[in-house]
Every structure is written in C-alpha cells, then in structure tokens.
Amino acid sequence: MFSIKNIGLRNVEVADTKLCLIDGENGRLLYRGYDIFDLAKNSTFEETSYLLLYGDLPTKEQLDEFDERLRRARALPREVIDAMLHRSKNARPMDVLISSVSMLADYDPMDESKPANLERSINLIAKLPTIVATWNAIRSSKPIPEPNPDLSHAANTLYMLLDSMPDREISRMFDVCLILHAEHSFNASTFAARQVASTRAHMYACICAAIAALSGDLHGGANVAVMKNLLEIGDESKVEDWVNARLDAGEKIMGLGHAVYKTDDPRAKILREMSRRLAARTGSKWYSITSRMEQVAKEEVRRRRGVEIYANVDLYSASVYYSMGIPIDLYTCIFAIARISGWCAHVIEEKFAEAQPKPVLYRPAATYVGRYCGPLGCEYVPMQKRSDVGSKGGDR
Known part of the structure; x- marks a missing residue:
C-alpha cells in the first residue's frame, strides 16, 4: 500500500520568505514585491540580483558599485581551470559546474557573517558564467576565454560562450532571460539549497546541492x-x-x-x-x-x-x-547562471532568518509503508534458515 499524502511536499509550507510570491491562480510572479513584467521591461540582471540579495532596488551609486564588484570577480582561480583540463571531455557540463563550485570553497576563509555571505554570493554570480564558458571551450579544444570587463553580465556571458561579440538586441534579450530565471520561490533546487543551509553548511555546499537538483530532467533539463x-x-x-x-x-x-x-x-x-x-x-x-x-x-x-x-x-x-546559438546541453547551465542569484538570496535568508537567531534543521516526517511484523519488529532469521520465498519477500 502506498500513501500519497502530501506527495512531493505539494502545497506544504515549510518556511517564510520575503523573496518571491507566486500567484498560480492568476499567473503572477513577484520578486521582493516587484512584478516580473516590470522587471523584465525595466531592470537588468545586475539590478535584479541586487534586489534579491539586499531586499531593495539600488540607487545608481549602489548599482554601479555592485556591478563593478561583479566584473572584478569573474576570473577563476588557476587551479579550478587546471582541474577542468584534467576532466574527460565527455563530462556532463552540470557535473563540471558542481565540482568547480565546490573547489571555490578552497579559496574562501569561510567567515560565516552575513556580509561575508553577500560577498560570497557576488563571487558565485560572477564566476558561474566563466566556469560554464571555460568548460565549453576546453571540451571543444578551443582557447579558454577571458572575461571582458567592458561588457555587462549578460553580454559577457554570451561573449565567452559564443566566442563573438553579441549585438545590443541579443544581449538585452539574454539579459531578460536571466531575469526571468533568477528566482522562483521553493522550487526543487531552491528547496535543496535551503535544506542544506539549515544544517549550517557553507554557501558553496548549498549551491552544489541546488545545481545537483537542477540537473534533473524534471527541473532544469526540461x-x-x-x-x-x-x-x-x-x-x-x-x-x-x-x-x-x-x-x-x-x-x-x-x-x-x-x-x-x-x-x-x-x-x-x-x-x-x-x-x-x-x-x-x-x-x-x-x-x-x-x-x-x-x-x-x-x-x-x-x-x-x-x-x-x-x-x-x-x-x-x-x-x-537555440536561436542565440547556445549549445543545447548547456541550457541547464544557463538556468544555473540565472538562478544563482535566487539561490544565494535564499541561503542567506535561511541562515539569517529574522524569526529565529539560528537555522532550524529541516527534518520532514515520512509515512512508513514497509514491512511491519508487530511492535517488536521482524524476527531476524539466520541465513541458513531462510527459505527462497522468505528471501524474496518484503520491501525492496
């Protein structure tokens, strides 16, 4: 007998959030209270990322500083590139992304304050496109691209991926794509990140969990x-x-x-x-x-x-x-390049929730539907006394 009570945690509220509101009945999506249509029309990915991380739209000076910090953080440690050079060229891009993000922890002193986690978030937002573009070049036996500090986040991502300078219209379209994918409440990958954050694991571990969840066909691979x-x-x-x-x-x-x-x-x-x-x-x-x-x-x-x-x-x-020329097997990586802003914001919200001083460990319950032999459990039968019928029974 199989219980379907709350299967997949559908409609089970597990935490409060100030980051995102989804009105499924009316088809509305809000980031920090701002409608996705307004953000797609008027904002940039950099500004939307600032909004998600800091809670408010930035002033011009705040956005300029944030953008500059992103541009300075794009380059990868040489050791991360060397590790990619030693990977099989048949490695799946999302697997390479997970391992590369995990290596970034080696270069972080791991101060767990909120300012340090915000800086960590900027580092991850900036570096994910470089990781993906670097791997795309390595597996294709092409020169490793260098980030272009004169380009916006979206334009630089396309420039590194496609080895050509994107025009303004395509760059803007891609910028909007990143905004649209930046956040979506407690989807599978975000929930994975928050669950890991509830254990007090560091940001990189949380993001690796999120990327792993995103790699599945029913989520990021759709x-x-x-x-x-x-x-x-x-x-x-x-x-x-x-x-x-x-x-x-x-x-x-x-x-x-x-x-x-x-x-x-x-x-x-x-x-x-x-x-x-x-x-x-x-x-x-x-x-x-x-x-x-x-x-x-x-x-x-x-x-x-x-x-x-x-x-x-x-x-x-x-x-x-596809029309932009992005390789099909990198689509899920593009999703991660966008969603990293939302993931980081959720990890910070989980770690520094106002309702409690420390994360509350996620520990959902389950309905046991397996073998039950009474209040004392099943009797252990020695190997030599087990029948073929008995050895094939029970929960597998």
Whole structure:
C-alpha cells in the first residue's frame, strides 16, 4: 500500500520568505514585491540580483558599485581551470559546474557573517558564467576565454560562450532571460539549497546541492527536452501527428503544465514574444513549430482529458536559446547562471532568518509503508534458515 499524502511536499509550507510570491491562480510572479513584467521591461540582471540579495532596488551609486564588484570577480582561480583540463571531455557540463563550485570553497576563509555571505554570493554570480564558458571551450579544444570587463553580465556571458561579440538586441534579450530565471520561490533546487543551509553548511555546499537538483530532467533539463522534441518534429506540418503519438503513448509533452501555475506561466508570455521576434530576425522555424505544438497539445489534452494545460517557462526558452546559438546541453547551465542569484538570496535568508537567531534543521516526517511484523519488529532469521520465498519477500 502506498500513501500519497502530501506527495512531493505539494502545497506544504515549510518556511517564510520575503523573496518571491507566486500567484498560480492568476499567473503572477513577484520578486521582493516587484512584478516580473516590470522587471523584465525595466531592470537588468545586475539590478535584479541586487534586489534579491539586499531586499531593495539600488540607487545608481549602489548599482554601479555592485556591478563593478561583479566584473572584478569573474576570473577563476588557476587551479579550478587546471582541474577542468584534467576532466574527460565527455563530462556532463552540470557535473563540471558542481565540482568547480565546490573547489571555490578552497579559496574562501569561510567567515560565516552575513556580509561575508553577500560577498560570497557576488563571487558565485560572477564566476558561474566563466566556469560554464571555460568548460565549453576546453571540451571543444578551443582557447579558454577571458572575461571582458567592458561588457555587462549578460553580454559577457554570451561573449565567452559564443566566442563573438553579441549585438545590443541579443544581449538585452539574454539579459531578460536571466531575469526571468533568477528566482522562483521553493522550487526543487531552491528547496535543496535551503535544506542544506539549515544544517549550517557553507554557501558553496548549498549551491552544489541546488545545481545537483537542477540537473534533473524534471527541473532544469526540461527545456533541453523541449528543444530535442522540436528537432525531432522538424517541420510544422508534422506537429499534430507527433503530439497525438506522444499522448497516445501516455507520455508528457515537456514545456506544458506546471506544478504551481493554473494559467500561463507569466515568464512564458515574455519568452513567447521573444521567440517570435528572434524568428522574425533570423528566419528560423522554431517559433512556428513551438507555437503549433502548444496549440495542438492544448486542444488535444482538453478533448481527451477535459483539462486545460498551459505553457511554462521551458517551452519557449528552448527556441530562444537555440536561436542565440547556445549549445543545447548547456541550457541547464544557463538556468544555473540565472538562478544563482535566487539561490544565494535564499541561503542567506535561511541562515539569517529574522524569526529565529539560528537555522532550524529541516527534518520532514515520512509515512512508513514497509514491512511491519508487530511492535517488536521482524524476527531476524539466520541465513541458513531462510527459505527462497522468505528471501524474496518484503520491501525492496
């Protein structure tokens, strides 16, 4: 017998937060009280990161100082690069990201004050793009890129990844992508980071846990699956047959549906328009295929199951990144490059929560549904007396 009570901790509130509000019924997303549409239209990733870390929008002087600190912190220790040079070129990018972040702890004196954790956060935000771009170059046997201090965070990330100077429009689009992915309350990776933070582990350990959680296909890997599906479809005329075949087989269509939103993910609305603009600019077919896939899937799920499904952040981010020339297997790393701001802010909130002076160790309960032989437990049977039937029974 299997209990589904609170499965996946759905709708179980585990902590207070001032960082993010998701209104799933109405499709609203707020960072520190600011609507995602306002931030995407008016802010930058640097300013949004400052907001998440410090709680307020910065003055010009505060933002200039924050931006300068980010630019100064982009370079990696030589030992981290050397470690990457010794990795198999077949290593998964997210695995390399985890190991590289863990090494950064070796160069930190580990003062656990709040100011030190804020400085640590700046260091991580600045270095994650350099790690990803360095690994992309190493595995491709290309020269290791140097960060460009004259470029914004978004433009520098694209410059290092693509080995070319991005134009202003593409840089701004990518900047918006980073804003949209910077924070999303207690998703799987953020929860992992906060859970580790509750043990009083240091920031780097918390972020490694978050990256590991993000690496899963059901979390950060979803837009990778979307792009692979688009490539498999290949042409708008084949969308309907492909969607019906997937649904007939009982398979999910990645990029549609969400655990929280009961309407369109607000980030998907922004990315949908971005994908359309990129298609108009480049003449690519990926927006039209994605749009048709969304339409057919919605209609078919409504007809078959009588329920509505909606686009999530992954559906259109796939074609956006592909149109920008970003390698498909780096999409989840791009997610991490954006979400690092939210992760760090959550770790700091967990470590320095106003409600209590110290972190409260996360320790959820579970419903035991395994073997039960009475109040004293099961009798241990010596090996020579166990029957074949008995050895195959029980909980496996």
